């Protein structure tokens with residue numbers, strides 16, 4: 463992708479300018495980001511997805527007549543008859559990770575690859591009956607809200623006070639202070655940075671696609687990476703025993719010896735000293751398939767020929783030393799690394815490119831085809 467070329471998707475801004483001016487900074491309303499956009503997924507198809515038990519879905523029902531609980535939240539799956547009638551106003555069905563299940567939605571997601579893949583979370587598709595919405599709230603995500611069908615009225619505000627109403631089943635702002643309001647039509651899109659207050663209400667039935675980008679938390683990353691490093695620590699550090707032939711007799715027996723504390727610190731430093739181990743843990747974590755993902759293996763005679771393409775459920779990333787695919791890491795260098803990076807960036811390799819891989823790398827690609835991670 464040429465990041466300096468103006469994109470209709472970004473209202474005529476280039477990805478470079480969009481990232482500089484808006485990303486994580488301020489909202490952008492884009493009229494006809496996708497001109498003549500027609501929702502690829504029909505309402506009935508979305509309802510079918512919400513009925514599957516491996517698909518994460520939620521139903522939000524407004525019950526303003528019940529003052530104590532004006533919002534109800536139910537977790538899917540939902541049989542069609544478990545959903546409220548279409549004529550009933552004020553409900554919303556939210557279906558997560560639709561990009562994993564539908565190639566057209568996945569292709570839409572790929573239009574946003576001027577943002578690193580490592581930041582992408584999923585495409586959530588919502589269906590709302592007239593007046594439906596999830597209330598004024600904020601997300602921790604960067605999000606592109608693409609109007610896919612019907613109209614939605616958005617109100618947004620950059621308030622700093624983000625207290626939530628207590629006792630609600632979903633995040634509802636206690637004091638919403640909208641500053642701008644606009645109605646989005648099919649093909650219009652709103653970008654919001656994290657923690658920007660917003661409220662979208664359906665004007666008639668509507669569908670909205672949220673292309674969401676997760677920002678991992680420092681604590682979450684530290685915990686995840688340390689857990690992975692801990693699994694390898696025994697092997698990395700070895701089982702040398704603490705020795706204290708110089709230990710002198712103690713009058714305060716309960717005090718932890720300073721040498722023992724030092725021994726522990728050195729063991730920990732050893733476990734963490736290899737920067738590649740941290741990079742490896744990060745790449746493996748970032749490419750770990752979501753819980754609901756599974757791959758159907760390819761037929762035994764499947765070959766990586768004439769070329770290969772990443773399965774839409776596969777995540778492939780790389781750093782200076784490794785390539786990562788679906789939670790696994792491989793050291794790569796030279797021409798193999800260049801070609802594997804090409805596979806990750808372009809999501810495909812041609813037969814001619816495959817032929818340039820070393821025999822072991824071609825073997826890996828064949829394994830990935832067998833596992834269903836790549837399609838030939």
Ligand code: SIN
Nearest residue numbers: 588595596662670672
């Ligand atoms: C929706 O699609 O109903 C909600 C999207 C959002 O406000 O984040």
Ligand code: CO
Nearest residue numbers: 599600601660
């Ligand atoms: Co939101």
